[in-house]
Amino acid sequence: MxxxxxxxxxxxxxxxxxxxxxxxxxxxxxxxxxxxxxxxxxxxxxxxxxxxxxxxxxxxxxxxxxxxKETFSLQFGYKQKDGEVESFPSETKMITGDEYIVLADMVVQWKITDPESYLFQAEDPDKILYDATSASLRSIIGSSLIDDALTSGKAEIEQEVYSLLSELIDEYGIGISVITVKLQDVELPSAEVRKAFTDVTDARETMNTKINEAQKYQNKRKNEAEGEKDAIISKAQGEKTARIQAARGDVAVFNELYEQYRLNPEITQERLVLETLEQVLPNAELYIMDDNQNTMSYLPIRPIEKQAPKENQSGGEGQ
CATH class of the missing domain: 2.30.30 (SH3 type barrels.)
Incomplete structure (x- = not known):
């Protein structure tokens, strides 16, 4: 060739x-x-x-x-593989705001939203995300109370960690967006500490129960006292109104009597005497006497008064 x-x-x-x-x-x-x-x-x-x-x-x-473009999961403080969970207590041990030691692990859901920044802004963006998660969780746990971390305050802690972590990731500009964060386990580091904390928690719950019962009894007695007070006030107002009306009626009667007395003083005076005697001695029998103070044949006024309605009734029937 x-x-x-x-x-x-x-x-x-x-x-x-x-x-x-x-x-x-x-x-x-x-x-x-x-x-x-x-x-x-x-x-x-x-x-x-x-x-x-x-x-x-x-x-x-x-x-x-x-x-x-898929959603990734960052497991902080533990790794789960083939159904087995491996924990890393040295990474999850942290101190609460009231100086208790707890073990807290978390899972973070995240996505790559800026491929250019993810590829070229940092050498290892996954490691940056892990470190930022650790810093955010420790910061929030460090300002939270042990009761909140172990019981009802987890949702608020998750929200605060999410806000702080998202702010850090945006500041680093590594092309990642945090979707959700979820506390997996928050627990005390040893059985002895957990038992002591449980005893304290039980005692606090008992105290709160007693306080609630006392407040309930206080409210009950207060409501009863308020009801009694309202009843007394209502009764007093009713008596006040009745006395005012009675006084007005007495005034009207007095004015009427005075007018009759002014026109016929002697007759009115005798009438008042008779009415007073009738009130003072309701069962007394009346006798009619002459002008010489001699007792005449008495006239039983009461029996006549009792019979008068019957006679009138029979007369009315006859008519």
């Missing part, structure tokens, strides 16, 4: 290699779960999130970096 033929063969082989590189590096596919970043001479040119077959300039002009 001559040198010319050798050069031709080499040129043909080199051309075939170049053609193969162009063909095999000018097309790329993007899965539904991925997003692609196009690099032109190592600099980010564009990002494709649509799945399917795409064209680019051949290597080494352009290259492709792919990152996932």
């Amino acid at each position: 001559s040198a010319k033929q050798l050069m031709q063969g080499t040129g043909f082989l080199f051309g075939a290699v170049i053609l193969g590189i162009i063909i095999f590096t000018s097309w790329y596919t993007v899965d539904e779960s991925d997003q692609a970043v196009i690099l032109t001479f190592g600099k980010v040119d564009e990002t494709h999130q649509e799945s399917g077959l795409h064209f680019k300039l051949p290597w080494p002009i352009q290259s492709v970096e792919k990152v996932s």
Whole structure:
């Protein structure tokens, strides 16, 4: 084989290699779960999130970096694999605001929302996220009370950790967005400490129960006293109204008597005497006497008064 033929063969082989590189590096596919970043001479040119077959300039002009669009889970303080959980107490041990030691682990749901920043802003964005999660959780637990961390305050702690962690991640600019945070376990570090805390918690619950019962009894007695007070006030107002009405009636009677007395003083005076005697001595018998103070045949006024209605009734029936 001559040198010319050798050069031709080499040129043909080199051309075939170049053609193969162009063909095999000018097309790329993007899965539904991925997003692609196009690099032109190592600099980010564009990002494709649509799945399917795409064209680019051949290597080494352009290259492709792919990152996932799926949601990732960061397990802080533990690792779960094949149904087994491995804990890391040294990472989850922290101090509460009232100086109790607790073990707290957490899971963080996150996504890559800026592929360019995720790929090139930091060398290890996953490690930054882990460290930021640790710092956020320790900061919030460190300002929380032990009761809140172990019982009803977990939701508020999660919300505060989410806010602080999101703020840190945005500040670092590593292309990650935090979706949710969830406390997995918050517990005391030893059985003795847990028992002591349980005893304290039980005593506090008993105290709160007694306080609630006392307040309930206090409210009951207060309501009863309020009811008695209202009843007394209502009764007094009723007596007040009755006395006012009675006084008004007495005034009206007095005015009427005075008018009769002014017109016929003697008759009115005798009438008043008789009415007074009738009130003072309701069962007394009355006798009629003459002007010489001699007793006449007495006239039983009461029996006549009792019989009068019957006679009138019989007379009315006869009529």
